[in-house]
Amino acid sequence: MDPMAAKFIGAGLACIGMGGAAIGVANVFGQFLSGALRNPSAAAGQNTNLFLGFALAEAFGIFSLLIALLLLFVL
Amino acid sequence: MAADPIHQFEIQNLVPLLKVGAAEIHFTNSAAFMIVAVGLTAALLIGATAGRRLVPTRMQSVAELTYELMASTLRNSAGEEGMKFFPLVLSLFMFILMSNVVGIIPYTFTVTSHIIITAALALTVFFTVIIYGIYRNGLHFFNLFLPSGIPGWMAPMIIVIELLSFLSRPISHSVRLFANMLAGHITLKLVGGFVVMMGSVGVLGTAGAIAPLALTVALTALELLVAVLQAYVFTILTCIYLNDAIHPGH
Numbered sequence: 001m002d003p004m005a006a007k008f009i010g011a012g013l014a015c016i017g018m019g020g021a022a023i024g025v026a027n028v029f030g031q032f033l034s035g036a037l038r039n040p041s042a043a044a045g046q047n048t049n050l051f052l053g054f055a056l057a058e059a060f061g062i063f064s065l066l067i068a069l070l071l072l073f074v075l
Numbered sequence: 076m077a078a079d080p081i082h083q084f085e086i087q088n089l090v091p092l093l094k095v096g097a098a099e100i101h102f103t104n105s106a107a108f109m110i111v112a113v114g115l116t117a118a119l120l121i122g123a124t125a126g127r128r129l130v131p132t133r134m135q136s137v138a139e140l141t142y143e144l145m146a147s148t149l150r151n152s153a154g155e156e157g158m159k160f161f162p163l164v165l166s167l168f169m170f171i172l173m174s175n176v177v178g179i180i181p182y183t184f185t186v187t188s189h190i191i192i193t194a195a196l197a198l199t200v201f202f203t204v205i206i207y208g209i210y211r212n213g214l215h216f217f218n219l220f221l222p223s224g225i226p227g228w229m230a231p232m233i234i235v236i237e238l239l240s241f242l243s244r245p246i247s248h249s250v251r252l253f254a255n256m257l258a259g260h261i262t263l264k265l266v267g268g269f270v271v272m273m274g275s276v277g278v279l280g281t282a283g284a285i286a287p288l289a290l291t292v293a294l295t296a297l298e299l300l301v302a303v304l305q306a307y308v309f310t311i312l313t314c315i316y317l318n319d320a321i322h323p324g325h
Contacts, residue, residue: 048152048311055308059247062254069257073081 007071014068021061028053080264084188084257104184105192112173112186120169141169148311153318160317163203167196168310175256175302179295188256190249197249200313208320219323248312255305259298266291 032050036043088101120142123134131139145165149157171187178185186192208216220237221230269287273280 045151048148051304051308051311052315055251055312059251062251062258065258066250066254069261 007075011068011071014064014071017064017067018061021058021064024057024060025054028057080261080268083260083264084185086189105186105189108174108177108184108186111177112170115173115177116166116169141165145310149314149317152311152314153321156321157314157317160203163200164310164313164317167200167313168306171196171252171309172303172306175306176299178256178260179298179302185256185260187252188260190253193249193253194245196252196309197245200248200316201245204316204320207317208323211321212323216320216323219319223324244316248309248316252305252309255301259294259301263291263294263298266294 028050032043032046032053036046087104088099089104089107090102092100092102094100119134120138123132123138126132126135128135142165145168146158146161149161149164153160174186174192177183178188205216208219212218220234220241222233222237225233266287270284270291273284273287276283
């Protein structure tokens with residue numbers, strides 16, 4: 001296979017990982033919202049945990065995007 | 076024309092400073108924008124609060140709200156004892172926030188889009204946690220790697236897992252900020268490139284260019300959100316890691 005073609009296919013494959021991050025981030029915010037609507041008075045105290053969960057879930061999507069960018073522009 | 080989306084991250088030498096052997100030290104655009112970020116931080120925090128009015132002006136209110144936000148975040152996650160790290164946490168937050176926000180302005184340089192900068196910041200936090208943790212708790216600091224109430228036969232496995240997760244912290248801490256900034260700016264550049272490409276086709280192309288132009292505006296707003304959010308996330312993680320140094324037991 002042409003190495004350039006393999007590079008682009010690899011970059012495309014790496015981006016699949018971002019789908020998982022999308023599910024994770026949606027899960028974090030969705031669950032927060034459903035919890036917050038049940039007990040709105042406790043919601044404000046959980047903002048730190050919300051953003052922590054968001055950051056941890058998002059990191060893996062960013063990692064796979066980074067792999068794609070490395071394949072496209074650096075390697 | 077497809078503009079190279081990576082070109083914007085190039086480091087340019089502005090003023091040569093000194094030469095040590097084969098290595099040349101230059102005043103770069105990165106250094107210039109770091110000075111801009113520090114200058115803006117100082118202008119906001121010192122300049123706006125110089126009046127010290129009882130009823131704050133708008134800028135004083137911004138400075139006070141930022142201070143209060145960071146103080147409450149640190150107090151909630153690391154306790155009252157964590158407040159001795161408040162200068163570190165506030166400096167990190169303001170530096171990253173200003174670098175990120177200044178970077179959104181076209182033709183500027185985003186300091187935090189280079190991993191060497193974010194890695195330096197993350198390693199500062201990492202070594203602060205280790206050094207202060209051992210200084211304050213002695214060998215009890217290593218309780219961090221063994222949560223209490225774990226059955227003895229599971230301990231070796233848990234210690235390996237906890238150690239790996241502890242050692243990978245500076246990597247995820249720095250890559251998260253840097254990659255968010257990098258990816259956002261590349262996306263902006265690509266979508267902005269579509270406008271130019273469509274505009275060069277003709278009248279129909281110019282009409283069609285409105286769609287990517289609108290997308291660019293929307294993405295810039297999103298990037299502003301990401302810039303503030305990532306600065307906040309970096310600081311929250313710093314607070315949580317500092318909490319481990321102060322209270323190593325789980």
